[in-house]
Amino acid sequence: MTRSIIDHTVNSFNLxxxxxxxxxxxxxxxxxxxxxxxxxxxxxxxQRPVRVVVTAPAGAASxxxxxxxxxxxxxxxxxxxxxxxxxxxxGNVASAYVSKQRADGYTILLxxxxxxxxxxxxxxxxxxxxxxxxxxxxxxGSNPNALIVNPAxxxxxxxxxxxxxxxxxxxxxxxxxxxGTSQHLSAELFRSMAGIEALxxxxxxxxxxxxxxxxxxxxxxxxxxxxxxxxxxxxxVRMLAVTSTKRxxxxxxxxxxxxxxxxxYEATAWFGLVAPAGTPKDxxxxxxxxxxxxxxxxxxxxxxxxxxxxxxxxxPADFEQFITAEIAKWAKVVAASGAKAN
Numbered sequence: 001m002t003r004s005i006i007d008h009t010v011n012s013f014n015l016x017x018x019x020x021x022x023x024x025x026x027x028x029x030x031x032x033x034x035x036x037x038x039x040x041x042x043x044x045x046x047q048r049p050v051r052v053v054v055t056a057p058a059g060a061a062s063x064x065x066x067x068x069x070x071x072x073x074x075x076x077x078x079x080x081x082x083x084x085x086x087x088x089x090x091g092n093v094a095s096a097y098v099s100k101q102r103a104d105g106y107t108i109l110l111x112x113x114x115x116x117x118x119x120x121x122x123x124x125x126x127x128x129x130x131x132x133x134x135x136x137x138x139x140x141g142s143n144p145n146a147l148i149v150n151p152a153x154x155x156x157x158x159x160x161x162x163x164x165x166x167x168x169x170x171x172x173x174x175x176x177x178x179x180g181t182s183q184h185l186s187a188e189l190f191r192s193m194a195g196i197e198a199l200x201x202x203x204x205x206x207x208x209x210x211x212x213x214x215x216x217x218x219x220x221x222x223x224x225x226x227x228x229x230x231x232x233x234x235x236x237v238r239m240l241a242v243t244s245t246k247r248x249x250x251x252x253x254x255x256x257x258x259x260x261x262x263x264x265y266e267a268t269a270w271f272g273l274v275a276p277a278g279t280p281k282d283x284x285x286x287x288x289x290x291x292x293x294x295x296x297x298x299x300x301x302x303x304x305x306x307x308x309x310x311x312x313x314x315x316p317a318d319f320e321q322f323i324t325a326e327i328a329k330w331a332k333v334v335a336a337s338g339a340k341a342n
Contacts, residue, residue, distance in 0.1 A: 045283050049080040051107045052273075053098050055091035055115050056177060057205035061224035061307070062271050065141055066110045068303050072294035087205045089127075090180020090341070091115025096127035099134060103278035105287065108137065111274045112182070117326035119180045121334040123341045130327060134274040135284055136319040138291045139312035141304055142270035144244035145186045145222040147257060148231075150213055151238040158241050158260035161220060165196040173199040175209035175218035179341040182269035183209065185330065186222035186243050188337040193262045213237060224269055225251075225308035243267040248308065267333075270312065270326075272319055288316055 052070050056062045063085060070081035086094035091114045101107040109115075116130035128134075147158065155161050165172040174191075176183040179202045191198050201218055203209040206227050212218040214236055222243065229251075232239040241257045242248055245266050257265040273291055275284060294300055295311055304311065314322070333339075 045105055045286055046077055046079040048106065049082050050105065051084050052081050052110060053084050053086055053094050053107065054110045055087065055094040055112055057085050057087045057207060059227075060087075060177065060206045061143060061226040061269070061309075062110055062112055064226060064307060065271055065304065065309065068300045069140060069291060069294045072297050072300050073290045076290055076293060088178065090119055090122070090178045090184070092119055092123070092127045092180070095119075098274075099128045099276055101276050103135075103276040103280075105275060105279055105283035108273055108275045108287065109134070110140075111272055111323075113268070113270050113326060113330070114178075114181045114184075116274070116323050118182070118185050118330045118334070119341075120327050121331035122180045122185075122339060130323050131320055133277050135277055135279045136316040136323070137273035137275055137284055137287045138295075138316065139270065139272040139314055139319045139322060140291065140295050141309040141311055142268050143225045143308045143310065144242045144248070144268050145183060146225050146228055146232070146242050146251075146254070147190070147220060147240045148210075148213055148223055148228055148237040149220045149240060150216050151235055152216065153219075153238075155240070156238070158255075158257060158262070161240060162194045162196055162261075165194075165198060165219065169197050171219060172197060173201050173218050175201045175203060175212040175221045177206035177209050178202045178204060181206075182267060183222045183224070185333055185337070185339060186267040187220070188339040189265065189267060189333050190222070190257065190262070192337040193265055210237070222267070229308060250306075250308065272312065284316060 052066050054063050054066045066083050070083050073081045086097055091112050094109060095115045098107055098109040120126050120130060149155050149161060155164055174187045176187060184200065206223060209221055210223055210227060213221045225242065228237055228239065231237045239254050241255050241260050242251060243257055243266060245256065245258065247254065247256060273287065301311060
């Protein structure tokens with residue numbers, strides 16, 4: 001039988017069944033039929049490609065994470081998960097866009113510490129609320145930033161950078177992938193604790209900001225570790241320190257900022273999936289299970305760990321509690337540093 005013949009047969013049968021009911025009995029039957037259809041439709045999610053919007057440009061650490069996880073989720077579900085880059089305003093551009101999309105699970109966001117924590121206190125009028133405007137899906141991964149300088153400079157330690165900045169205030173600037181990014185706040189926290197003056201030069205994404213250091217336009221930058229690991233090995237940037245509380249096993253020769261003279265310094269970038277508020281729970285549960293399966297798969301895990309990511313876990317509720325705590329944490333850093341969005 002063709003599809004059209006089958007549909008006609010089913011519809012004819014449905015009409016015959018409806019004729020068995022009296023008019024006053026018909027509404028409950030129709031309502032039950034509608035609910036059953038909706039449940040069935042949601043149960044087969046996803047039925048078409050899903051857009052995964054990223055707050056950073058192609059080539060950024062979060063873009064690598066999004067593409068690795070999306071590719072695995074596509075294999076698992078049989079539907080494409082298409083990465084769409086919408087950089088700008090420290091994640092505000094992408095976040096505001098996704099928050100206004102239909103809550104049907106077909107447009108989701110790779111949120112970051114910038115878009116869902118820092119920006120709430122850095123911007124006077126935030127474009128979105130991290131928890132009220134979104135439903136949490138899963139925390140995926142985190143990584144520290146690395147303090148980098150141009151290798152042509154006579155700077156090999158954090159102490160030498162601080163000394164150079166104090167002696168050359170007119171040459172002291174730092175780049176970032178945008179106002180509100182973890183790179184921006186990592187540098188502001190560093191500037192505040194080190195007692196130096198440095199001009200913030202934001203770019204529309206990490207790749208351009210890193211290039212500014214390589215060209216000698218910016219004195220230093222706090223870049224996501226995955227973005228500069230290979231550059232440091234090649235000698236095109238010099239890595240002075242990492243922003244984690246402990247040295248990284250895969251970069252054991254690189255000290256932390258804290259052990260380099262700024263005790264108590266710590267800043268970490270993290271990323272996770274969220275959907276527009278109101279997205280049905282069964283769709284959230286499906287996305288959570290698929291994203292966890294993806295990030296824990298051997299191939300994806302190997303790729304991410306090799307690029308400096310720590311794999312995160314927990315339920316959607318755990319992720320929401322984590323974000324709430326991060327908002328409070330970074331609000332204190334913003335206040336102490338006096339940082340403002342450009």
